[in-house]
Amino acid sequence: MTEPTPETGLARLEEAEAEVSGRDAGTLRRSEPGPERPGPQRREREVRPHPTPLQYVLIAVILCVVTAIEIAVSYTEGDIPDALIVVLLMGMAVLKFALVAAWFMHLRTDLPIFRRFFVLGIILAMIVYVIALATLNVF
Numbered sequence: 001m002t003e004p005t006p007e008t009g010l011a012r013l014e015e016a017e018a019e020v021s022g023r024d025a026g027t028l029r030r031s032e033p034g035p036e037r038p039g040p041q042r043r044e045r046e047v048r049p050h051p052t053p054l055q056y057v058l059i060a061v062i063l064c065v066v067t068a069i070e071i072a073v074s075y076t077e078g079d080i081p082d083a084l085i086v087v088l089l090m091g092m093a094v095l096k097f098a099l100v101a102a103w104f105m106h107l108r109t110d111l112p113i114f115r116r117f118f119v120l121g122i123i124l125a126m127i128v129y130v131i132a133l134a135t136l137n138v139f
Helices: 009-021 053-074 082-104 112-135
Strands: none
Touching: 053 082, 082 112
């Protein structure tokens, strides 16, 4: 790696950083160890530690698999009773909602009151869907 010279943007960045932090620009070299960056840990109002990038990728893969299953189920029209298709698709929708809300919206790490609001929301949404589907004689 090249040493920063006055002509490089890196040197100007280090000088600006030094002004803000009140340190000498010469002490801000990449070769020196900086403050330790711990792995996922619990923040002040979190119940569990923050997820790692690997966990996010795993959840994304699970969501892709569930979506593929949903598409496959939707193509079985005629082979499976319509009521069963609706129940399967709604169940997978709830599963995907729960995964997205828990991991990507961080409800898994937040206070339980937020989780309760989202659970109430999905229950109300399912009630509305069932009423709408019953009105359209899907069952």
